[in-house]
Amino acid sequence: xxxxxxxxxxxxxxCLILAGxxxxxxxxxxxxxxxxxxxxxxxxxAILSYFPFTxxxxxxxxxxMAAMLTGMLIRMVFIGLSIAVVFVFTELHQFGFTVGxxxxxxxxxxxxxxxxxxxxxxxxSAQ
Numbered sequence: 001x002x003x004x005x006x007x008x009x010x011x012x013x014x015c016l017i018l019a020g021x022x023x024x025x026x027x028x029x030x031x032x033x034x035x036x037x038x039x040x041x042x043x044x045x046a047i048l049s050y051f052p053f054t055x056x057x058x059x060x061x062x063x064x065m066a067a068m069l070t071g072m073l074i075r076m077v078f079i080g081l082s083i084a085v086v087f088v089f090t091e092l093h094q095f096g097f098t099v100g101x102x103x104x105x106x107x108x109x110x111x112x113x114x115x116x117x118x119x120x121x122x123x124x125s126a127q
Contacts (some may be wrong), residue, residue, distance in 0.1 A: 004050050004115050008108060012039045015104070023096075031096035034086075038100030041082050045075050046108040050115075079105065 016036065024032040049071040079101065086092050 004112070005047055007111055007115065008043050008046055011107060011111060012043055012104075015039065015107075027096070031093045034093040034097035035100035037086075037092065038097050039104045041079070042101060042104040042108050045078055046112055049075055050112060 016039065020032055020035055023035060052067045052071050083098065083101070086097050087094055
């Protein structure tokens, strides 16, 4: 869990340095703040959904798939709610938030898939 969280935070930090600084300098702080909030939301959701996946990794395929699909459903609901809250109740830059959220979500799903598959491969070789 700590390793996964570390990868996510390293990803966030590197993206905010590589892409966030130019965005801040070219477009302004309102888009940069929207990007930071989008990255924080997806990081929190990825960390919260990682625990059930790893917990079910030793279980049967049906239980593992049920946990995975439930985690994806919960994550999608929270992402939808966060978009609705940002669009209705805040003055954040909507386009910057949406692009940051989608980019961050896709990249973190790739990271999560890679880490879980590595962990699964380790479990398979130990058997």
